[in-house]
Amino acid sequence: MGVLFRNSRRKLSQGLLFWLEVGEGTPVVFLHGAWHDSSQWVSVMDLLAENIHCLTPDLLGFGESESPNIHHSIDLQVECISELIEALKLEKVYLVGDSLGGWIAASYALKYPEKTNGLVLLEPEGVGIKGQENSWQKEQKLFNCPPLIFKILRLLAPLIKLIGWEKRISENLQLRQKLLQYSTACQLLFNRQALEIEAELLHNRLYSLEVPCLILQGGQDTPNALDKSHNYARLIPKVDFKIIAHGENNLPESCAGVVAEYIRDFVQENC
Structure with missing residues (x-):
């Protein structure tokens, strides 16, 4: 610099x-x-x-x-x-x-x-764009999901690995951490009433x-x-x-x- x-x-x-x-x-x-x-x-x-x-x-x-x-x-x-x-x-x-x-x-x-x-x-x-609403709904659910759910998932890690869900759960956990870090971005992008977002x-x-x-x-x-x-x-x-x-x-x-x-x-x- x-x-x-x-x-x-x-x-x-x-x-x-x-x-x-x-x-x-x-x-x-x-x-x-x-x-x-x-x-x-x-x-x-x-x-x-x-x-x-x-x-x-x-x-x-x-x-x-x-x-x-x-x-x-x-x-x-x-x-x-x-x-x-x-x-x-x-x-x-x-x-x-x-x-x-x-x-x-x-x-x-x-x-x-x-x-x-x-x-x-x-x-x-x-x-x-096509499919955007589904993406927003997934992120909204991850952002608003009770922390207890993710604590339980961590406790069930051996079983999750056994049934082949380890990668998907890990990706969702990482995404949730990013969403929680930028809560204002979440509110602006998807965590408001759908009609309000649509109007903007x-x-x-x-x-x-x-x-x-x-x-x-x-x-x-x-x-x-x-x-x-x-x-x-x-x-x-x-x-x-x-x-x-x-x-x-x-x-x-x-x-x-x-x-x-x-x-x-x-x-x-x-x-």
């Missing part, structure tokens, strides 16, 4: 927000994914800091930002980002979002097009997105992630869709150099 990052905190109407900041020039706000915090973007920002003013907050309920006991929603996250941008006196910004951060970034651009220069979305959430999905609104958009998707990512990115690319009017052939998930960390180059070119082309 060749540059010095600045750590900052500000009290907003919904709670204290923490962010990392580096560089000077065109302001770009980076929003992290569901199972991450602002550190996800450090490698990319380090490569862009020479001529881009990079900021990446921990979303409300993540990382070092406050976790207030409130009902979380995509719109609430959008308003927190809007309040932060306004507090920093940034008139217009580029937004870069990964996964959940992509959903929030696109929602911000739809609500505040006059404050958005452009979007870069990496494997974004926020559109419906973007597939019926992306056609009205006015700002230029670049979508980056790993070619080795899951079929669900690929389907979501293709849906975004199909629905957004001004869009450039790039597949990073060797990329899996978590492009900001696994393909930082490629991602940084795409972002730099996009910002320069749309300034």
